[in-house]
Amino acid sequence: MEFKPGQALKERRQSVARAIEKQTRKLEPSSFLWAAAGATLLSAAVEAFSLRPRFFRPRRTHLGLFIGQWVPTLLLLGVYRKLHGGDRSERHYGQAE
DSSP: OOOOTTHHHHHHHHHHHHHHHHHHTTSOHHHHHHHHHHHHHHHHHHHHHTOOOGGGOSSOOOHHHHHHTHHHHHHHHHHHHHHTOSOHHHHHHSSOO
16 A cells, blocks of 8 residues: 555544544534523523622633633534535435445
8 A cells, every 4th residue: 555645634534524423413403503502691691690799709700701612613513413414325325325
């Protein structure tokens, strides 16, 4: 077998893509949308309830911002699941093998 410079990187990308597809295939695409909406509401609630006067809390935590950063990731996973929803054999050959 002849060595190609980008072959190891290509194989690594394929294995990562297969792992993502395997995990995201377990859920419906709409579940990612609902999880993103829930993360948005949870983030807003945490931020709203952390706005207390300074003498009640020694330092401000950024938990609400951290939770808010989950939203784009969840939405991207939902889009990925929607675009790559079917089995590879069904997409490429029109029917399962």
